Amino acid sequence: MKKIRLLLVEDEIVLAGVVKETLEASGFQISHAENGQQGWEQYLSFRPDLCVVDIMMPRKDGLSLVKDIRAVDEHTPIIFLTAKSETQDVIKGLQTGADDYIKKPFSIEELILRIRTLLKRSQLFVPAAPASVNNDVYLIGNYTFDYNRQELRHEKEQIRLSLRESDILKMLVEKANITTHRKNILLELWGDDNFFNARNMDVYISKIRKYLQHDPSVQLINVRGLGYKLVF
Template sequence: MNKVKVLLAEDEASLGMIVKESLESRDFVVFHAENGEKAYEVYQTEKPDILVLDVMMPLKDGFTLAKEIRLENKHIPIIFLTAKSQTSDVLEGFNNGGNDYLKKPFSMEELIVRIKSLLNRIELKPNIENIKIGNYTFNFTKQTLIHSSEIVQLTHREAELLFYLVEKKNEVLDRTFILNKLWGNDDFFNARSMDVFISKLRKKLRNDDTIQIMNVRGFGYKLLC
């Protein structure tokens, strides 16, 4: 079995070394870069399976790096490491292509669980194209919604959330399940973040009034179409 290759972009040398050695002791292959520009070079040459990116880095920050990589690869998992904890900062990370985030300080056990969860999630979803949602066509692979001739681009997190809503179409998508699946836990902070993404999906589906994402209080959400 091939070892999982991790690109770790972390400008704090001591933390980078600790994370690298800890992951390698658990059979990962780790490429460590201490700034965003070097990390992009390593991404190009080593073709890692997953990215762990510090947000605040010299030369190129983690959000900018993720945005550039997403132009080439829409599916590689990205975890942000950040000392920031405001909802707006976390949403910015998701909007720039992040799949998950860890607030510093973090435990290695938690990082490893997040890495394995994201890699497992990729294996569960094949390339999915041309799913009908009312008058829209949803392309999960390209992360787009097409309505008439209009193409609406989705963020990575929006596409993931819509994918699970479509899977449970006309049924309740359990709130706790989807928070744990996409956000890693179901705390209040993540629940608020998910509510924002639900609102964004409603706006992007607003051109078909037969579609509704209904809030089932105390249980979750239901996509009706």
């Protein structure tokens, strides 16, 4: 079986060594870069299936690196691994194009779980679904949501969604006009309903709501104290 290629960009050498050794023992093929510039060079040559990127690094910071990656690659899952954990840092990281955000200190077990979850959703750990024009394609008002392609299409624009955005929107559309509880989304997609993950989810909800603004008949409603309802 082909090994999953993972690019680890981390300037803390001891931490990087522990993470690299553990992931290799778990069956991953690891390429380690010690700064953002080296990370960009290795991304181009290594072509990873997933990237784990620190934010605060010399030569090129993680945000700049992810912007460069997203300019040429919209699909490879990216996890930020960083000590910067304020809400504004989370928002900035996700807006840059990351799919997930883990704050230091962290457990290796949590990191591996997050990695496997993202890879599974990007279909690297599961067989590809049979091609079908109706397979996981949903009509949302004047929008067409193609879950497998991670696309939200409207006559005014075509939006490329992240893995997390696609997963959340699928949960909401499959329960259209019914409240989807926050806790259910968090446990299903993050595996934990803690405060940090909840703030992370709120960022994605805001982005999805903005994507849907071209059709006034589609509303993503915040049901106070419960969760969210997609109405159309």
